[in-house]
Structures are given as structure tokens and as C-alpha cells.
Amino acid sequence: MGRPLVKPPVRKGPNRRQFFRQSGSGTAALAASTLMPLGGAMASAVANVFQHGVASGDPLSDRVILWTRVTPATARGAVTVQYLVARDAALTQVVLRGSTKTHPDRDYTVKVDAAGLQPGTTYYYQFKAEGVDSPIGRTRTLPVGQVDRLRMAVVSCSNHAYGYFNAYRHIAERADLDLVMHLGDYLYEYGINQYGTARTPEPAHEMVTLADYRMRHAQYKRDADLQAMHRQHPMIAIWDDHEITNDAWKDGAQNHTEGAEGVWAERVAQALKAYYEWMPTRVPDASDLRKNWRGFRYGDLAELLMLEERVSARSQQLIESGQFTQTGAFTDASRGLLGETQEAWVASSLRNSKARWKFLGQGVMFAQLKGVGAANAAGGGSFLNADQWDGYQPARNRIYDILKGNATTPGVDNVVVLTGDIHSSWAADLTQDPNNADVASGGYNRVTGEGSRAVEFVGTSVTSPGLNDPQGSTAAFLRSQNPHFKYIDLMRRGYMLIDATPQRVVGEWWYVDTVASISHVQAFGTAFEVQAGTNRLVPSAQTTPRANPPQLAP
Structure with missing residues (x-):
């Protein structure tokens, strides 16, 4: 469906999330958090000059990006900033x-x-500008050689207007994490009362210009809980759509009106300029900021492949909302999310990786999600979301071809897809034909998991709303139509914890009690794991934190 001719002044939320309708209970407006970052009260000069905190990201075995932002007391030109890195918190x-x-x-x-x-080492860092020292940050490089464990938090969909980043605070307090992976929607573009009323966005209107995007990034980076997480852990991040605007694709977006909201190419360029300024992220290709895909090697244990699925090559979504079938234009093999260059990179990276586990960090659900299931190798039944991989089934089949291999090219085992976007929690076996119980014909056995080629852990949102499903009846219905899903929780918000060893990868879901106010309560939800060589999920248990982790930054 097309966009309305007149854009309404107040938006109820992104079209593609109509499936996850708000409960209608409403949220009272709350004042912005005044908590200081971990470590106690800071001098007012530090709070002014370094009011956006410090951060680190994109770690490699011998280096890491260190980030901060200086706020000069008066308008001026260039400012000199000093920095240091040390092995100890003092x-x-x-x-x-x-x-x-x-x-x-x-x-x-x-x-x-x-x-x-040095590889696999925790460091502490600090900046100095305008005669003032910044808060001390903590970071960690990636290891090389034989590695026995990777432990990371996975987050997405952190809408400042929709509530408080309590999940970030809990992640900051986990001293034994190696890194944080952010799978997109780090910030949202909407204006006041358009998608959340708990906190007022800056600017109050939808961000469109470079100044708008910078101001919104600045507001997010002033959040105490976000600062705390960044200060304690390096982050590997990709964008999804809201860092630019809703349901983005290479030549436009659902939430972009050409002309009235500028030229699309210019809007993307401005959004990405602000993104690279404000995020602790390397620029993979300075000649084309849209090419954000990149890989990280975690010793012999894991390869982390971060995918760009929005503005580099994605074809336009065929519909904005409503159920659809795999017919007509949905079968067009030329449509995709990644484009030929990135697809070739994914294929080469997976096939040539020497790591035990291959993680795909990406924005939208890979597993099939049907409103009505039907056994059909071509994709029978009706699907719910054309913005995710279901809307690009031929492109997804090309990924399955990599996983399965052929007579001349071996398949790839031990692939774990990590996903955000959908404001809810899911654990899935990945199979091309989940509703077909005949494994011999390419189907899937829902009891044994036979026929699965990989697994997917989908993390819930930090604050953005899911579906009001207190009795779990909607989740139960979806599982009845989608037998490859082992777990669905549509309501709770928080984060995922991934714990990987050479023998297995465990995905844990941790939930906060509220996002309507500042809270320090979290609860373990559930856990599933995939054992090496099996490519299928089984129930698991909460993992044990590392003993004697490096000291948190003061």
C-alpha cells in the first residue's frame, strides 16, 4: 500500500509493527533521568565538558575505537583532546x-x-580536554588463537521516548562480558508523541536534517544508563532502519516523503554522517558510508559477521502491512536485502571461516513467520511481515544454499543468527520448509529438530513495545503455525546474553520489570542452546558468570 497523501501530525507507530499493537494502557510522561554514570557523583566541570560520556567499540586483537564528545564552554574552532590507555583502573x-x-x-x-x-586484554582509558578529565572507561581487545569462551550481551530497539534504559544498566553491571552487540534501532527518528510518551525527544519533531540527527544522538548519549553500558564494555553495532527512518530501503523508506522531507540520498548521507560521528564504530568504506558490513574474529571460537540490510542494496518492500503469500513478485530472485557484493562476502566468510561458531548479527528475523502454516516447499501458508526475510524468500534461499552446500562445495555448520527489530523474544531452528514433517523431502521434524540447518536467537527490545499477550495465547497460536519456533515471548523487554564455548552456544533472555520508570529489577526468562555440529536448539539453563572478571571502571 502507498503512503497517505497527507502526513498526519501524530503517528501511532511504525506500520510494520502493527502486528505488535500497543495495549492502549498509556504511559504517563516522566522527567528525564538525572542519575550519574556508575562510580558516583562527578564534578560539574566534567559533567559539562564530557556530558555525553565515553565509549569504545569495534575491537580487534590489537586495537579498539575510543569515543567521546567534547562540549566547549564557548563557540570556537578546533579543540585539542588528549587520551591515555592503561592496564589498570587507576x-x-x-x-x-x-x-x-x-x-x-x-x-x-x-x-x-x-x-x-595486546590481544584478549582489558584496558582502561580516559580523555582530557578544556583542562578537564573525562570519566574512565573500560574496554577489551579480541583474543587470538585458542579461546574457550565468549560471553556477550545482545540488545536492540532502544526507544528513548518509550521508556527508561534499565536493561542497559544491568548490562553495565555485568563485569564478565567481553562485549555488547547492538543489532540496530539504537535510536528512533519520531517526534513528540509519535512513538512513545515517557520522555520528550530532542528535537521535538521527526529528525530529518544533519542537525536533527546530531541532536537526537546527543540526547541518547546523555542518558545515564546508556553511558554506563558504553563506559564498561566495547560495542559492536549495526544500524537497522530507525537510525535513518522506518522501513528504509536503498532508494526510500515508508517514513520518508520525497520533497517534503528532502532528497532521500541526502537524508541517508546526513543520518550516516551523524551515526559515524556519534558511534564508536569504524568507517568500513569512507567512499560509501552505506557499506557497513564487517567481520570480527574472536580467536578460533567465533566469527562475528555484521550485516547491512537497509540502505546499501535492499529492494523495496512489496507491501507495508498485511499478510501475504510467496507468489508473484515475492518469487523474484533479483530482490534482496544484501546485494550481490555483500552476499558474496557472506558466502566467502562462512565457507572459509576456521572458527567453531559463525554468528550473523543482523536486523530482521530470518526464520519464517506465518499467520497460517501450510506444508509446501515453495513457502506455503500466509506470512506476516514483508519487511523481514520472509519478504525476500529467494534471497534467503541463497543463504540456505550456502549452509547446505552442494556436490562441489561443503555446507557450513554451527551458524547462529542473532536478530533484533521485532520487540519480542524468539528461539528458532532454521529450515526452509518448517511445516513439512517429511525430512527426506527437505522438511523438518519438530520433535528432534532434524532438517534444521542453523539456529536463530531473536532478542527483545530495550524499551520499544511488543504485543500485549499476558496469557501467552498469541504466542501459543504462533507456535502452533510455526513448529520451528522453540520459544516466543511477545511482551517482556530486556536483553539477551550469549555464552559460547567450543561445545555449545547458549542464548539467555533477561527481562526488566518495567520501562515506565527507573528500576533495578531484572529476572532470568529462559535459555536454549545449540550443541556443536547439531544445528538445532534444545532447552538449556542459566550459565555461570566468569570467576574473578576484570574490575569495572570506577
Whole structure:
């Protein structure tokens, strides 16, 4: 369906999430959080100059991106910023010192690619500008060689207007994590009362210009809980759509009106310029900011492949809402999310990886999701969301071809897909024909998991709303139509914890009690695991944190 001719002043939420309708209970407007980051009260000068905190990201075995933003007391040109990296939280064992400059052209943000570090090592870092020291941050490089464990938090869909980032605070307090993976919708574009009323967005209107995107990033980075998470852990992040605007594709978006909201190519360029300024992320290709896909090697244990599924090559969604079948244009093999170049990179990376586990970090659900299931190898039944991989089934089949292999090319085992976007929790076996019980003909055995080629863990949102399903009846219905799903929770919000060893990968779901107010309550939900070589999920249990983890930043 097309866009309305007149854009309404208040939006009820993204079209593709109509399936997850709000309960209608409403949320009272709340004042912005005034909590300081972990470590106690800070001097007012520090709070002013470094009011957006510190962060690190895109770790490699010998380097990591260090980030901050300086707020000069008066309007001026370039500002000199010093930095140091040390092995201890007291900053006495300094291993790296340097200085750089920031200026208005990059909105006074600072990014340092701190090189010459040791693999698998925790470091502490600090900036200095305007005669003031920043808060101390903690980060960690990736290991090399034989590795026995990876432990990371996985988050997505953090809508500031919809509530408080309590999940981020709990992640900050987990000292034994190696990193945080953010799977997109780090921030949202909507204006006041358009998608959440708990906190007022800055600017109050939908972000469209470079100044708008910068202001919204700045507001998010002032959040105490977001700052706490960034200060304690390095982040590997990809964008989904809301970092630009809802249901984006390479040449437009559902929430973009050409002309009235500028030129699409310019809007994307402005959104991505602000993104790279404000996120602790390397620029993979300075000549084309849309090419954000990249990989990270975690010793011999894991390969982390981060996919770009929005603005580099995605074909336009065929419908905005409503159920559909795999017929007509949905069978067009030229349509895709990744494009030929990225698909080739994924194929090569998976086939040539020497790591035990291959993680695909990506934005939209890979598993089939049907409102009405039907056994048919061509994709029978009716599907619910044309924005996710269901809307691009031929492209998904090409990924399955990589996993299955052929007479000349071996298949790929031990692939784990990590997904955000859908504001709810899901665990799935990945199979092309989940409603066909005949494994011999390419089907899937829902009891044994036979026929599954990989698994998918879908994390819930940090704040964005799911579906009001207190009795679990909708989740139960969806499982009845989709036998490859082992777990569905449509309501609760929080984060995922992934714990990987050479023998298995465990996915845990952790939930906060509320996002309507600041809260320090979290609860373990459930866990599933995939054992090496099986490519299918089984129930699991809460994992044990590492003993004696490195000290948190003060």
C-alpha cells in the first residue's frame, strides 16, 4: 500500500509493527533521568565538558575505537583532546598516550583508533580536554588463537521516548562480558508523541536534517544508563532502519516523503554522517558510508559477521502491512536485502571461516513467520511481515544454499543468527520448509529438530513495545503455525546474553520489570542452546558468570 497523501501530525507507530499493537494502557510522561554514570557523583566541570560520556567499540586483537564528545564552554574552532590507555583502573600502568583534535565539522565528537594493544586484554582509558578529565572507561581487545569462551550481551530497539534504559544498566553491571552487540534501532527518528510518551525527544519533531540527527544522538548519549553500558564494555553495532527512518530501503523508506522531507540520498548521507560521528564504530568504506558490513574474529571460537540490510542494496518492500503469500513478485530472485557484493562476502566468510561458531548479527528475523502454516516447499501458508526475510524468500534461499552446500562445495555448520527489530523474544531452528514433517523431502521434524540447518536467537527490545499477550495465547497460536519456533515471548523487554564455548552456544533472555520508570529489577526468562555440529536448539539453563572478571571502571 502507498503512503497517505497527507502526513498526519501524530503517528501511532511504525506500520510494520502493527502486528505488535500497543495495549492502549498509556504511559504517563516522566522527567528525564538525572542519575550519574556508575562510580558516583562527578564534578560539574566534567559533567559539562564530557556530558555525553565515553565509549569504545569495534575491537580487534590489537586495537579498539575510543569515543567521546567534547562540549566547549564557548563557540570556537578546533579543540585539542588528549587520551591515555592503561592496564589498570587507576591509570598507573599507561601503555598508550596521544592527542587529537575535534571541531564543529564533526560536531566535536572524538574517535581514536587506539592501536598497538595486546590481544584478549582489558584496558582502561580516559580523555582530557578544556583542562578537564573525562570519566574512565573500560574496554577489551579480541583474543587470538585458542579461546574457550565468549560471553556477550545482545540488545536492540532502544526507544528513548518509550521508556527508561534499565536493561542497559544491568548490562553495565555485568563485569564478565567481553562485549555488547547492538543489532540496530539504537535510536528512533519520531517526534513528540509519535512513538512513545515517557520522555520528550530532542528535537521535538521527526529528525530529518544533519542537525536533527546530531541532536537526537546527543540526547541518547546523555542518558545515564546508556553511558554506563558504553563506559564498561566495547560495542559492536549495526544500524537497522530507525537510525535513518522506518522501513528504509536503498532508494526510500515508508517514513520518508520525497520533497517534503528532502532528497532521500541526502537524508541517508546526513543520518550516516551523524551515526559515524556519534558511534564508536569504524568507517568500513569512507567512499560509501552505506557499506557497513564487517567481520570480527574472536580467536578460533567465533566469527562475528555484521550485516547491512537497509540502505546499501535492499529492494523495496512489496507491501507495508498485511499478510501475504510467496507468489508473484515475492518469487523474484533479483530482490534482496544484501546485494550481490555483500552476499558474496557472506558466502566467502562462512565457507572459509576456521572458527567453531559463525554468528550473523543482523536486523530482521530470518526464520519464517506465518499467520497460517501450510506444508509446501515453495513457502506455503500466509506470512506476516514483508519487511523481514520472509519478504525476500529467494534471497534467503541463497543463504540456505550456502549452509547446505552442494556436490562441489561443503555446507557450513554451527551458524547462529542473532536478530533484533521485532520487540519480542524468539528461539528458532532454521529450515526452509518448517511445516513439512517429511525430512527426506527437505522438511523438518519438530520433535528432534532434524532438517534444521542453523539456529536463530531473536532478542527483545530495550524499551520499544511488543504485543500485549499476558496469557501467552498469541504466542501459543504462533507456535502452533510455526513448529520451528522453540520459544516466543511477545511482551517482556530486556536483553539477551550469549555464552559460547567450543561445545555449545547458549542464548539467555533477561527481562526488566518495567520501562515506565527507573528500576533495578531484572529476572532470568529462559535459555536454549545449540550443541556443536547439531544445528538445532534444545532447552538449556542459566550459565555461570566468569570467576574473578576484570574490575569495572570506577
